[in-house]
């Protein structure tokens with residue numbers, strides 16, 4: 001782990017970014033629409049001395065018709081509704097004229113009070129009406145026809161809206177944007193102010209979209225000292241969490257102290273003391289010089305323990321194979337199968353059926369799918385039950401296609417139910433009922449998911465882990481497949497011979513070249529592997545646009561929207577994800593009168609866009625890396641409907657952060673997916689990311705055509721850089737220790 005990978009918290013406010021906001025003052029005339037769940041509002045504002053009304057949109061919880069408001073935000077141009085003002089922050093002043101007060105009280109603001117009661121109140125108390133409600137509400141009884149019960153009812157409604165307003169006011173005065181304030185209010189209700197004051201860092205755990213930096217800024221505003229124990233503990237957990245997002249399961253004590261001290265701008269000794277506090281509270285676990293978040297420690301130890309249990313049990317649901325006549329089985333396989341397996345492949349089949357836990361690894365075209373099919377055939381012929389799974393929906397679909405048997409995501413296999421508090425219904429108490437379980441694309445499985453998987457496997461069931469260990473490791477923490485192989489305690493079949501290869505096809509040959517540290521060949525004979533040499537990032541990006549929108553379709557007959565995927569090493573720069581997406585969107589899906597658009601932050605979603613979900617959402621069954629097409633935008637919700645392989649999924653305003661444009665995606669996000677054509681910009685500008693397994697992963701995503709655009713130098717740098725980023729994991733050591741103690 002290199003030091004300094006966690007960005008320092010700077011003093012710039014992430015809450016109130018330094019944008020040139022405009023301020024509008026006026027009276028809120030009408031609320032046209034308000035989404036009860038999210039608080040998203042469309043309203044009309046009248047400005048003093050000006051004719052007509054303007055449309056204002058944003059999270060306007062706590063704002064009511066008739067109020068004088070100061071709105072801070074930006075003008076935007078809506079393709080259908082024209083010019084409108086997007087509110088980021090607001091302040092409210094109560095109305096001051098008789099008419100204003102009457103309209104205000106009668107606007108529906110107070111539950112159960114309409115325009116006639118409002119008129120009664122204003123007739124009786126005049127300009128003092130609001131003061132009466134606030135300070136001497138017993139005077140409501142003076143109103144004709146208002147008894148004790150009715151007065152209490154009016155008062156309760158008044159208090160309720162006052163509370164919302166007070167909370168929204170408090171949060172905004174702490175620098176929280178209106179939309180975040182809305183989220184906080186929705187999460188905590190009337191307790192919001194209390195919680196934010198007592199421990200703003202609590203928001204990190206409870207509210208999606210609030211991270212350490214936002215919580216820390218709120219804490220500064222509310223006066224929490226920078227050296228408070230609360231802040232340091234939150235900082236330590238945040239540092240560990242950031243490291244786990246980079247793939248690490250633990251941090252060394254010294255590194256964690258240094259990282260956190262730098263992050264918080266405090267003395268390391270202060271951080272040391274709070275490490276002990278977190279250990280005492282059982283939020284951290286210490287293992288020698290390593291410090292783990294508790295959940296990761298449990299996951300890693302449990303995976304090792306469960307694998308030892310599964311491998312070491314005397315129970316064997318495939319015992320027939322242990323005593324089988326393997327020369328007869330090999331002969332039968334040769335006779336009945338159209339493909340004659342090589343000896344190394346036969347050994348892999350035999351190993352899977354004889355060993356309770358085993359691993360099959362190999363590069364593209366080495367026969368992993370073929371072997372998997374053979375294993376399944378033999379198991380089914382022996383009337384055994386087989387379950388197949390893969391970490392992502394798309395990988396599972398591919399496994400189904402290559403084996404002809406149903407394959408599920410690991411989450412579905414384990415009957416994951418997010419509604420029931422993220423529970424896996426298949427677990428140690430209720431294990432999967434199968435004789436044989438095969439999991440494909442193991443390189444993508446992180447330590448947390450592996451823990452749930454092995455927990456749910458009963459003794460005697462065989463587990464076969466299949467994957468390509470040279471691919472990029474999982475996005476989540478751990479390096480499970482690699483660690484299991486390195487431990488040397490589990491049987492491994494390494495497949496080395498490439499079978500899938502036509503004479504003019506270079507994709508697989510080059511993938512293996514790259515994996516072995518050799519430069520890919522750009523031969524004239526090649527029909528599927530090309531380089532457009534260009535050193536300059538801007539010109540390389542121009543090439544990418546031209547290739548995707550014109551050349552590849554023209555010369556090879558592929559469809560730009562359906563078949564071609566741009567994969568790039570970085571997010572930033574001319575040839576990074578962000579800029580390429582903007583340019584490709586403009587070229588492949590330009591604005592048009594009939595296409596509705598929705599602006600979200602710096603991005604514009606437009607009907608017809610290619611988009612990608614970037615988090616697992618088990619409720620709605622859309623997963624990190626799923627790519628779909630934006631079919632419809634409904635501006636009133638506002639909601640987006642995205643078509644994922646024929647299934648429509650709706651996104652409301654609060655879910656839009658889960659969606660990115662996907663004309664160009666990062667290579668990391670492409671793991672486990674395949675595309676007919678991939679176009680890969682690769683430049684010295686991407687220096688930080690130029691690693692062998694990154695290029696290898698990118699190239700192996702293509703089924704029919706690979707086009708590299710960039711510099712030979714960058715390709716050579718990637719190929720030569722075998723420094724697979726080190727991940728802090730101890731699964732290898734745990735496995736070795738457990739297995740050696742079992743055999744002693």
Ligand SMILES: Nc1ncnc2c1ncn2[C@@H]1O[C@H](COP(=O)(O)OP(=O)(O)OP(=O)(O)O)[C@@H](O)[C@H]1O
Nearest residue numbers: 339340341342363364365366367368369370499500
């Ligand atoms: N022993 C063999 N003899 C002849 N052809 C083989 C042999 N093994 C595999 N093949 C063929 O090689 C091709 C690649 O095999 P397979 O799809 O099983 O590899 P893979 O490792 O799963 O590849 P990938 O990871 O790219 O999907 C297939 O067309 C398969 O039929």
